[in-house]
Amino acid sequence: MGLPGAPYGKLWTWLDERIGLAELEKLAKKKQVPVHRHGLWYYLGGMTLFLFVVQVASGILLLFYYRPSAEEAYESVQFLMAEVEFGWLIRSIHAWSANLMIFALFVHLFSVLLLKAYRPPREVTWFSGVALLAIALGFGFTGYLLPWNELAYFATKVGTEITGAIPVLGRFLVRLLRGGDEVTGATLTRFYGIHVAVLPALVTLILGLHLYLVQKHGMSVPPGVEQRGGATRSMPFVPNFLLRDIVGWLCALAILAALAAFLPAELGRKADPFAPAPIGIKPEWYFMFMFQTLKYLPSHILGLEGEIVGILGFGLAGLFLLLIPFLDRRAARGESSRMFTWIGIAIIVYIVVLTYLGYTASPTR
Numbered sequence: 353m354g355l356p357g358a359p360y361g362k363l364w365t366w367l368d369e370r371i372g373l374a375e376l377e378k379l380a381k382k383k384q385v386p387v388h389r390h391g392l393w394y395y396l397g398g399m400t401l402f403l404f405v406v407q408v409a410s411g412i413l414l415l416f417y418y419r420p421s422a423e424e425a426y427e428s429v430q431f432l433m434a435e436v437e438f439g440w441l442i443r444s445i446h447a448w449s450a451n452l453m454i455f456a457l458f459v460h461l462f463s464v465l466l467l468k469a470y471r472p473p474r475e476v477t478w479f480s481g482v483a484l485l486a487i488a489l490g491f492g493f494t495g496y497l498l499p500w501n502e503l504a505y506f507a508t509k510v511g512t513e514i515t516g517a518i519p520v521l522g523r524f525l526v527r528l529l530r531g532g533d534e535v536t537g538a539t540l541t542r543f544y545g546i547h548v549a550v551l552p553a554l555v556t557l558i559l560g561l562h563l564y565l566v567q568k569h570g571m572s573v574p575p576g577v578e579q580r581g582g583a584t585r586s587m588p589f590v591p592n593f594l595l596r597d598i599v600g601w602l603c604a605l606a607i608l609a610a611l612a613a614f615l616p617a618e619l620g621r622k623a624d625p626f627a628p629a630p631i632g633i634k635p636e637w638y639f640m641f642m643f644q645t646l647k648y649l650p651s652h653i654l655g656l657e658g659e660i661v662g663i664l665g666f667g668l669a670g671l672f673l674l675l676i677p678f679l680d681r682r683a684a685r686g687e688s689s690r691m692f693t694w695i696g697i698a699i700i701v702y703i704v705v706l707t708y709l710g711y712t713a714s715p716t717r
């Protein structure tokens with residue numbers, strides 16, 4: 353049909369002949385979203401995507417002023433906060449949006465887990481999702497160090513030290529991450545490269561695959577709804593679902609603006625590698641449950657160092673999460689699989705409780 357009236361009609365035809373707009377229009381019109389009582393969870397992937405776009409936009413603006421060296425990083429962020437017009441706001445939005453994005457991503461992950469959206473043929477959608485989770489955590493870990501302040505410096509020191517406990521590869525991985533034996537300017541440059549080039553390249557590929565697969569397979573209908581005869585209604589993606597998406601994004605933007613304006617990101621003191629580590633170093637909240645688990649483990653378990661057992665445990669848990677579509681055979685056959693629902697709930701409870709303890713238990717490290 354195209355857009356009505358000249359000159360839009362002419363522009364539409366011109367573009368259509370060159371890039372095939374009519375095909376895109378047909379595709380957009382065809383996409384339908386099932387309507388049922390769990391439909392709210394369909395908005396979480398789009399919310400994660402929106403916050404990711406905010407990250408890219410605010411990150412590019414930060415790049416105009418940021419300098420990735422131990423001598424200048426802290427000062428460049430200080431300048432941005434104090435001198436550049438709205439610099440503090442852009443930095444605060446980047447920091448808050450990162451937290452909101454990871455939160456939305458966790459909710460998205462657990463909602464698709466509990467609604468068993470990983471059933472065939474969506475296994476690869478799930479695998480690409482797990483890869484996106486790893487990438488998002490990588491963004492958080494590398495970005496934290498970039499302001500080169502005291503807290504970030506020591507949190508990175510502890511975080512990379514934990515990698516060293518991995519059997520066989522540990523020492524190599526620490527040196528690879530740090531660019532040497534210690535956290536230095538070389539680590540900062542490396543984290544910067546990973547944060548602004550390596551991870552964005554990976555995310556472009558994998559997010560592209562994820563969204564393509566969502567488009568290809570359409571939205572899944574949860575087993576509970578299917579057993580009751582499936583979703584009886586659906587709504588067009590354009591414009592009905594998309595407009596609802598946009599309402600959610602505007603609400604997120606309002607929350608983001610309020611958080612950034614009233615609780616702006618802090619900078620603290622510049623990192624000093626020779627100063628003693630401050631008491632109670634804490635990682636970002638999304639690493640807290642792992643950090644706290646490692647703290648609770650005894651120093652030796654079955655003749656192995658406690659930390660090594662913990663890291664192996666998290667490695668296996670990550671592998672388990674990845675392989676869920678293959679392990680949950682009952683769901684794959686369309687039967688009810690309560691065990692995996694309970695496993696999902698147990699993981700959520702574990703993460704929430706350990707995170708809570710991480711913030712309330714007295715600092716021992």
Ligand code: HEM
Nearest residue numbers: 394396397398400401461464469478481482484485571572
């Ligand atoms: C940057 C991170 C991510 C983005 C931007 C993203 C984006 C999206 C979008 C827009 C959708 C369609 C709407 C929806 O179902 O909510 C979707 C669906 C899906 N995502 Fe993600 N996602 C991300 C991470 C993940 C993770 C961590 C997982 C799980 C490990 C995952 C698994 C899935 C699955 C299985 C679907 C299909 C849902 C269905 O058909 O009902 N995604 N994702």
